[in-house]
Amino acid sequence: MSKYLFLVAVLAISFFESTSVFASEIHYRHAKHHQVKTEDGIGLHVLELLDKNDQPMTEGEPMLLVHGYTSNWNSFRNVAEIYRKKGHRVFLANWRGHGQPPFQSLEIASPESDKKMLFENLPTFDVPALIQFVSRESGGRKIIYQGHSMGGMMAHLAFAGLTKDASGKLVIDIQRAKRLEKLVKAFIPIASPLSLNTREILGGFLLEPLTSLFNLKNDHSDTISHHIPFGLLHKNLRLTANYISLRQLGTLHGLINLENISPQEFIDVYYLDGSNVPDTLNRQMRALRLNGYVSEDGEISYVALSQWLESKILYYKSRIPTLLVSAEDDSLALLREQKELAKKRKLKQVLLEGVGHIDILASAEIAKKVATSTLRFVKDAACEAALE
Secondary structure, three states: OHHHHHHHHHHHHHHOOOOEOOOOOOOOOOEEEEEEEOOOOEEEEEEEEEOOOOOEOOOOOEEEEEOOOOOOHHHHHHHHHHHHHOOOEEEEEOOEOOOOOOOOEEEOOOOOOOOOOOOOHHHHHHHHHHHHHHHHHOOOOOEEEEEEOHHHHHHHHHHOOEEEOOOOOEEEOHHHHHHHHOOEEEEEEEOOOOOOOOHHHHOOOOHHHHHHHHOOOOOOOEOHHHHOOOHHHHHHHHHHHHHHHHHHHOOOOOOOOHHHOOHHHHHHHHHHOOOOOOHHHHHHHHHHHHOOOEOOOOOOEHHHHHHHHHHOOOOOOOOOOEEEEEEOOOOOOOHHHHHHHHHHHOOEEEEEOOOOOOHHHHOHHHHHHHHHHHHHHHHHHHHHHHHO
């Protein structure tokens, strides 16, 4: 009983904290910043990892790593460093509305505006802009695209041909999908949903009713710790208390398996991985969880977007070599659908046992398995292509 009272006390402390935006923290040393403009005018922030002499790793195979919802480019820090040590040319991107200021990807002309912060714009505008940029920077070489959670899900949609016509209506453009396909050597989604039918999956998620009840923003914001003496110590103690209590209760099992990460890794996730996403995206995610998001034209229900794609006889079935890296205990990635799709489309899949949605990247040990699986797959795919 005492451990439950302890958890209540920890949550109560959190509810009395005020919010403020992150101070920018870039985890990576030896890096170059780029800004990529999308067709609709969003400036996407991209970080390129350099060698020890701060020079581009032009001889390395280009890789584009894209984070999940409410995260940022720091979430890939463990995996990205492995790729850099192996000689790859690594690019990391912040989705629109994501990233810690001043590296938050927003509309270039009007940073205050969030009118373009629509989930349908990520596969429509962000994915093509990022892929084309990395390919150009790499001299036209094909790239390896890896996305965690939403980072993979949005690429799935883009590679299927989801885009917008001149009027802004969502359509399938097969030729656009084929052009993207020519630029991508391999696609490795990590713990990425293949369907947006998340209503029943997220309905029981502990933090969702708490967020709604206390009207808290899902933004990983900094706290009142900035305004009190020994603020950093207070914050670390509070996060360590969260770690201990949540590990005892197993409350977040399926989202994050705390047996896989240390207290410091748990704290690092809080400090480094968060984004203050615009209200528009937060509202859409809340609607998606509760009702299923419907596009602005009212024609496509995101409750069953994958079924909508299946209903389109001409939607593009991408031939990009694809490896699904799946977490066994994952409440967000819809593992059953992943397995079915892998079997149906003859995609390859790696299943990491005892792993949750977040610790698949947050844990340095598991990140090694992700990187090893990725590099082995890319090598095998290259060999198979050479034999054809």
